[in-house]
Amino acid sequence: MAASQPIFRFAPSPNGYLHLGHAYSALFTDCWARKMGGIALLRIEDIDTVRCRPDFITAAIEDLAWLGLTYPEPVRRQSRHFADYAAAADILRTKGLLYPCFCSRSDIRAASGGQTDPDGAPIYPGTCKRLSMAERQGLLAAGVPVQWRLDMAGATAEACALEIAQAEPSPADPIRMRKAVPERWGDVVIVRKDTPTSYHLSVTLDDAVQGITHVTRGMDLYWSTDIHVLLQALLGLPSPVYCHHTLIRDPHDEKLAKSRGSQSLRDLRALGWTPEDVRERLGF
Ligand code: GLU
Secondary structure, eight states: OOTTOOEEEEOOOOSSOOBHHHHHHHHHHHHHHHHTTOEEEEEEOOOOTTTOOHHHHHHHHHHHHHTTOOOOSSOEEGGGOHHHHHHHHHHHHHTTOEEEEOOOHHHHHHHTTTOBOTTSOBOOOOGGGGSOHHHHHHHHHTTOOOEEEEOHHHHHHHHHHHHHHSSSOOSSSOGGGOTTHHHHHOSOEEEOSSSSSOHHHHHHHHHHHTTOOEEEEEGGGTTHHHHHHHHHHHHTOOOOEEEEEOOOBOTTSOBOOGGGTOOBHHHHHHTTOOHHHHHHHHTO
16 A cells, blocks of 8 residues: 555444444545545444444445445454553553543533533533542542543643644644634543443544545534544644545435434345445435
């Protein structure tokens, strides 16, 4: 593989069957990888070991192959790399940028004052940031379920300082221009209670480990990119080029989702759709 070859990725979470929205993202990624003389990798984002299932992984690979999309082996499965994510979290912890949070969902909802982040989740008001060291140690020792949050104010300050210290600050959208990140997201979770990582941490680390040069994904993840660029600066990782594509919507103008009963590619196939029908419907 030439060092300068663009590397793209399609990174589904196997918590259901793929639908037209996934097909659009996979075809979009494949189209741009080809146009730029690059390759597209498949990554299975299965950090949620309860909701993600092996049969959904097998089905996703089959559905993609049915569409004409195959990927180099080995396919990276995030659930096999928890130790790597834990090590990255340790780097942030050592820098003093993570703090333990013991709040339950209802605590957070009650304290958020109704403010929500771009994912629609309540913005965390920083309750546990104010705990003393002794209180933290007591709760950790008592085995109270814990998640680790990024101290956004500290993290953005540190990232700005690192960037300013560089001889050549990142040309595209420097972190210090992204002033609204802390207000928009609050102190995001970096290590969840139920799994030793989070979407933001694992996606950022994996894009670097896999040498991804171009991230093509849906507009629903547009604001998340700010967090990923921040984590890249803190962990000393390169920033890929980001491109967020339009989302495929159902007739009620809702984003497709298995939870809303959107038809899967398998359903469409059972109804007689061919891969060409899918491509034509999606404009490829
Ligand atoms: N796994 C994410 C999803 O299925 C996509 C992550 C990404 O492309 O950054 O929505």
